Amino acid sequence: xxxxxxxxxxxxxxxxxxxxxxxxxxxxxxxxxxxxxxxxxxxxxxxxxxxxxxxxxxxxxxxxxxxxxxxxxxxxxxxxxxxxxxxxxxxxxxxxxxxxxxxxxxxxxxxxxxxxxxxxxxxxxxxxxxxxxxxxxxxxxxxxxxxxxxxxxxxxxxxxxxxxxxxxxxxxxxxxxxxxxxxxxxxxxxxxxxxxxxxxxxxxxxxxxxxxxxxxxxxxxxxxxxxxxxxxxxxxxxxxxxxxxxxxxxxxxxxxxxxxxxxxxxxxxxxxxxxxxxxxxxxxxxxxxxxxxxxxxxxxxxxxxxxxxxxxxxxxxxxx
Amino acid sequence: xxxxxxxxxxxxxxxxxxxxxxxxxxxxxxxxxxxxxxxxxxxxxxxxxxxxxxxxxxxxxxxxxxxxxxxxxxxxxxxxxxxxxxxxxxxxxxxxxxxxxxxxxxxxxxxxxxxxxxxxxxxxxxxxxxxxxxxxxxxxxxxxxxxxxxxxxxxxxxxxxxxxxxxxxxxxxxxxxxxxxxxxxxxxxxxxxxxxxxxxxxxxxxxxxxxxxxxxxxxxxxxxxxxxxxxxxxxxxxxxxxxxxxxxxxxxxxxxxxxxxxxxxxxxxxxxxxxxxxxxxxxxxxxxxxxxxxxxxxxxxxxxxxxxxxxxxxxxx
Numbered sequence: 001x002x003x004x005x006x007x008x009x010x011x012x013x014x015x016x017x018x019x020x021x022x023x024x025x026x027x028x029x030x031x032x033x034x035x036x037x038x039x040x041x042x043x044x045x046x047x048x049x050x051x052x053x054x055x056x057x058x059x060x061x062x063x064x065x066x067x068x069x070x071x072x073x074x075x076x077x078x079x080x081x082x083x084x085x086x087x088x089x090x091x092x093x094x095x096x097x098x099x100x101x102x103x104x105x106x107x108x109x110x111x112x113x114x115x116x117x118x119x120x121x122x123x124x125x126x127x128x129x130x131x132x133x134x135x136x137x138x139x140x141x142x143x144x145x146x147x148x149x150x151x152x153x154x155x156x157x158x159x160x161x162x163x164x165x166x167x168x169x170x171x172x173x174x175x176x177x178x179x180x181x182x183x184x185x186x187x188x189x190x191x192x193x194x195x196x197x198x199x200x201x202x203x204x205x206x207x208x209x210x211x212x213x214x215x216x217x218x219x220x221x222x223x224x225x226x227x228x229x230x231x232x233x234x235x236x237x238x239x240x241x242x243x244x245x246x247x248x249x250x251x252x253x254x255x256x257x258x259x260x261x262x263x264x265x266x267x268x269x270x271x272x273x274x275x276x277x278x279x280x281x282x283x284x285x286x287x288x289x290x291x292x293x294x295x296x297x298x299x300x301x302x303x304x305x306x307x308x309x310x311x312x313x314x315x316x317x318x319x320x
Numbered sequence: 321x322x323x324x325x326x327x328x329x330x331x332x333x334x335x336x337x338x339x340x341x342x343x344x345x346x347x348x349x350x351x352x353x354x355x356x357x358x359x360x361x362x363x364x365x366x367x368x369x370x371x372x373x374x375x376x377x378x379x380x381x382x383x384x385x386x387x388x389x390x391x392x393x394x395x396x397x398x399x400x401x402x403x404x405x406x407x408x409x410x411x412x413x414x415x416x417x418x419x420x421x422x423x424x425x426x427x428x429x430x431x432x433x434x435x436x437x438x439x440x441x442x443x444x445x446x447x448x449x450x451x452x453x454x455x456x457x458x459x460x461x462x463x464x465x466x467x468x469x470x471x472x473x474x475x476x477x478x479x480x481x482x483x484x485x486x487x488x489x490x491x492x493x494x495x496x497x498x499x500x501x502x503x504x505x506x507x508x509x510x511x512x513x514x515x516x517x518x519x520x521x522x523x524x525x526x527x528x529x530x531x532x533x534x535x536x537x538x539x540x541x542x543x544x545x546x547x548x549x550x551x552x553x554x555x556x557x558x559x560x561x562x563x564x565x566x567x568x569x570x571x572x573x574x575x576x577x578x579x580x581x582x583x584x585x586x587x588x589x590x591x592x593x594x595x596x597x598x599x600x601x602x603x604x605x606x607x608x609x610x611x612x613x614x615x616x617x618x619x620x621x622x623x624x625x626x627x628x629x630x631x632x633x634x635x636x637x
């Protein structure tokens with residue numbers, strides 16, 4: 001059972017409302033209508049209409065009285081302005097229509113009808129406002145950054161690869177291999193080794209090979225430090241070492257990182273997107289200033305060289 | 321970040337270019353840096369696309385202008401922001417929305433005009449319609465009557481019927497109204513604008529009520545539950561303070577002259593206070609406990625627990 005509360009003021013308002021008091025047609029309106037109807041000008045006019053039938057006035061005459069000045073200055077004869085085909089007035093004229101309309105909205109003595117109408121009106125206003133405001137905003141929302149409905153409904157995933165199922169399979173097979181918080185270093189030997197070491201700690205077989213290819217021992221020992229920085233020449237040596245890490249040593253790394261991708265034969269393959277995404281590399285794409293472009297141009301893994309001019313220049317060239 | 325020019329000196333150049341491109345591509349996925357790779361993989365695999373929906377795939381904007389125009393041209397007929405519909409567009413006349421100020425302005429404007437001639441014509445009409453100037457001139461059968469507007473009144477003269485007399489006075493009224501429009505162009509223009517606005521408001525309400533399915537003749541009479549809902553909703557109504565919104569309408573129909581009407585307005589104001597207070601954790605003692613005091617007695621229900629002996633008897637050894 002839902003617990004609901006009433007404030008003191010809500011409770012204070014309740015008895016009157018439940019007895020159809022406390023709400024009424026707007027006082028300013030009713031006062032103004034009364035004042036208008038009691039003016040020396042309008043009062044006798046209303047009397048004329050009230051006595052129209054007793055006086056035997058014809059329907060044509062009554063109709064003329066009801067529409068007097070409707071196309072010139074309706075306020076001077078309490079008439080309904082022309083051009084409102086859905087409205088009609090009787091012998092109580094336009095102010096009579098206003099009064100009866102207001103009274104009808106207020107439930108004609110039954111305020112529960114007013115609150116039902118209010119509830120429906122609010123619901124309709126709320127619903128339509130969402131449509132209207134969304135439609136208006138839609139013409140400026142995203143400005144010119146819209147790249148396609150696929151990208152919109154997938155959160156940009158299809159900007160990376162339209163073949164979501166194949167791409168997802170490849171990603172799943174990579175376990176924890178890629179650090180999504182360090183994508184700027186994706187593809188670098190240091191980035192790879194730091195991700196592996198963050199999961200497993202240092203791997204002796206890897207360290208031995210690093211030393212064997214000429215990487216200083218102090219550098220090798222410091223690779224578990226996430227903040228370590230190494231020169232590009234040392235990274236080149238790391239890559240060379242990785243091409244030699246195969247067999248049991250490689251399987252240990254793959255196992256610990258949860259990598260189940262087929263066709264990985266050396267640790268260096270873990271830096272090659274063709275090897276990392278065997279099911280989906282052909283459909284890998286990147287958004288450039290010229291639109292979405294393929295990263296590879298064929299099934300043999302040839303890279304799209306146009307990307308050298310299409311990618312942001314800070315990605316291509318080191319900013320001094 | 322390691323750029324392509326450096327990475328290509330470390331790993332094969334083609335591979336470096338592909339890695340940088342893939343890095344750029346992945347990073348445009350919002351929030352990717354906070355994800356673990358298995359989380360991303362789990363989200364990517366089940367993603368559905370617009371495959372085989374060529375018309376949707378071909379869209380170059382998220383919402384074509386024609387789609388937006390449909391709503392802005394058919395729905396956006398209200399007086400709210402972007403012509404959205406507000407509650408007063410459906411029920412405003414009850415609260416004097418548009419009509420209250422317009423009627424008050426009409427009376428004020430009348431006081432700035434010399435309406436004596438038109439007033440005299442209307443007065444004469446009323447006298448004619450009341451029959452005081454109509455007499456039987458021949459008992460007949462059939463009886464013959466004459467309506468005689470005395471000298472000094474507009475349309476003075478003898479008419480066969482009251483209808484004839486009124487028609488003559490209508491002609492005079494039309495002429496006088498035309499004259500007033502010439503004499504008072506500003507006032508009559510303002511009056512016409514006010515009355516057009518009132519009629520327009522009524523017409524809009526009628527149209528929107530039909531769209532909203534509001535049929536006053538079919539509303540349930542004496543729906544106490546509806547009133548309970550209204551009372552519960554008063555604080556939230558108070559927070560809709562836009563022009564023409566619920567607060568404006570309810571305030572405008574609340575009867576200031578009595579306790580209930582003032583309590584309704586106070587509820588609306590209380591509702592506007594609540595978000596500010598709740599936002600910083602300030603409690604009020606306005607809500608009254610709704611739990612029964614004393615608590616209601618518990619009914620005697622069919623026993624639903626085992627005694628120790630009954631439980632022992634059920635054990636299989």
